[in-house]
Amino acid sequence: MSKTSKAESPVKKPIHFYTIHPWAVQHQPKHSEIEAYVEASGEWEIVLNVRSTSGATHETMAEYILSIIHEHQKKQNALHDAMIALELVLNEGITFSSEQAMGHAVTSIKKVLK
Numbered sequence: 001m002s003k004t005s006k007a008e009s010p011v012k013k014p015i016h017f018y019t020i021h022p023w024a025v026q027h028q029p030k031h032s033e034i035e036a037y038v039e040a041s042g043e044w045e046i047v048l049n050v051r052s053t054s055g056a057t058h059e060t061m062a063e064y065i066l067s068i069i070h071e072h073q074k075k076q077n078a079l080h081d082a083m084i085a086l087e088l089v090l091n092e093g094i095t096f097s098s099e100q101a102m103g104h105a106v107t108s109i110k111k112v113l114k
Helices: 058-092 096-113
Strands: 024-027 031-038 043-051
Touching: 024 058, 031 058, 043 058, 058 096
Parallel strands: none
Antiparallel strands: 024 031, 031 043
């Protein structure tokens, strides 16, 4: 099986415009504002306004939404690290750099499983 140039190039980490920093929440008296750092503007911007529902306060809802977003980001990072390690092993075999990548992937996965 011949290797193509695509197979030999390392997997690049995808650019996620709102994942440079963890998202934050600011609670106001009648609503909560979820903010993300927007790389394009270099500023923190409100990406979501959360209001209370009949079953939950806006603070509770905003914290819940924030926890889902942060969990998704951790899983996405761990999956990417695992893909890099697997690609290195498939392309190079077990080398120092592939062992390093595998160690990094294992650490990322352990963080997700906590």
